[in-house]
Amino acid sequence: xxxxxxxxxxxxxxxxxxxxxxxxxxxxxxxxxxxxxxxxxxxxxxxxxxxxxxxxxxxxxxxxxxxxxxxxxxxxxxxxxxxxxxxxxxxxxxxxxxxxxxxxxxxxxxxxxxxxxxxxxxxxxxxxxxxxxxxxxxxxxxxxxxxxxxxxxxxxxxxxxxxxxxxxxxxxxxxxxxxxxxxxxxxxxxxxxxxxxxxxxxxxxxxxxxxxxxxxxxxxxxxxxxxxxxxxxxxxxxxxxxxxxxxxxxxxxxxxxxxxxxxxxxxxxxxxxxxxxxxxxxxxxxxxxxxxxxxxxxxxxxxxxxxxxxxxxxxxxxxxxxxxxxxxxxxxxxxxxxxxxxxxxxxxxxxxxx
Numbered sequence: 595x596x597x598x599x600x601x602x603x604x605x606x607x608x609x610x611x612x613x614x615x616x617x618x619x620x621x622x623x624x625x626x627x628x629x630x631x632x633x634x635x636x637x638x639x640x641x642x643x644x645x646x647x648x649x650x651x652x653x654x655x656x657x658x659x660x661x662x663x664x665x666x667x668x669x670x671x672x673x674x675x676x677x678x679x680x681x682x683x684x685x686x687x688x689x690x691x692x693x694x695x696x697x698x699x700x701x702x703x704x705x706x707x708x709x710x711x712x713x714x715x716x717x718x719x720x721x722x723x724x725x726x727x728x729x730x731x732x733x734x735x736x737x738x739x740x741x742x743x744x745x746x747x748x749x750x751x752x753x754x755x756x757x758x759x760x761x762x763x764x765x766x767x768x769x770x771x772x773x774x775x776x777x778x779x780x781x782x783x784x785x786x787x788x789x790x791x792x793x794x795x796x797x798x799x800x801x802x803x804x805x806x807x808x809x810x811x812x813x814x815x816x817x818x819x820x821x822x823x824x825x826x827x828x829x830x831x832x833x834x835x836x837x838x839x840x841x842x843x844x845x846x847x848x849x850x851x852x853x854x855x856x857x858x859x860x861x862x863x864x865x866x867x868x869x870x871x872x873x874x875x876x877x878x879x880x881x882x883x884x885x886x887x888x889x890x891x892x893x894x895x896x897x898x899x900x901x902x903x904x905x906x907x908x909x910x911x912x913x914x915x916x917x918x919x920x921x922x923x924x925x926x927x928x929x930x931x932x933x934x935x936x937x938x939x940x941x942x943x944x945x946x947x948x
Contacts, residue, residue: 629891714867740792746782
């Protein structure tokens with residue numbers, strides 16, 4: 595009997611880096627960042643349509659976003675929307691949902707994805723993920739996707755791969771040598787001059803028994819928490835016990851907790867137009883631009899003598915801009931932002947959110 599694919603989406607982030615469009619109350623995963631009529635969360639589920647049935651889609655989020663998730667993803671069973679009582683990074687989040695899935699499907703094959711990234715080539719994405727799921731269904735391997743870098747990016751972590759020998763079952767999958775923290779510019783430039791460094795996309799693929807056993811070995815105290823709840827998953831007692839025990843878990847990422855410790859770690863280098871859309875500048879880089887390097891998301895935007903700008907004005911009836919070069923122009927409700935792209939890191943300071 596073939597193993598069933600499950601999709602886990604981590605949607606608890608409170609990122610407001612796309613201010614004023616996104617805020618802590620309405621973070622970017624729930625917003626139509628690309629101007630296509632769908633939020634980043636909805637686009638994430640959509641790209642997995644041929645990989646996983648809606649009944650096997652799981653979303654882990656924060657209590658205040660549960661209603662938004664239900665509204666945006668009506669095909670996902672309400673019981674598959676898991677609520678974290680507090681933020682504890684990605685390791686407790688993944689441990690919770692892994693034991694929950696195991697209680698229902700002891701042989702599940704799982705792909706874990708952030709909710710707020712973008713993929714431009716969905717066909718290639720699906721091919722890569724399906725190949726990796728086949729690999730993890732037949733092995734005890736943990737696979738992470740590595741994005742081929744196109745620039746010396748300092749905002750991403752990197753994966754160093756051993757490209758000398760591929761795995762026997764899949765010629766596109768290689769062992770991981772090491773995980774590297776977000777580098778400074780000089781180090782990032784050194785990485786992209788080599789062919790075995792890849793951006794860490796935070797997309798993980800494994801069998802449920804593989805990840806549960808990894809938690810048992812490398813995070814025994816955390817594993818005991820979620821193992822102890824096996825009798826009550828799916829009952830009315832579950833949320834109260836999660837609310838009580840989840841805050842006791844260490845605040846740690848799955849990269850530190852598992853990936854950097856486990857032995858059977860592999861990477862599948864891929865190139866399908868991925869971005870984590872962490873900045874207005876990255877949105878400009880990922881979206882279609884006019885002859886003058888401007889990206890416009892909105893209904894009626896008119897530019898004159900304007901170059902290399904990111905314009906996001908979906909609520910305005912008519913927008914006219916003249917004479918800007920290298921700026922962000924973005925509005926939401928009663929707020930308008932006009933800021934140099936080169937000064938984007940100061941937006942939090944400008945917005946009063948610091």
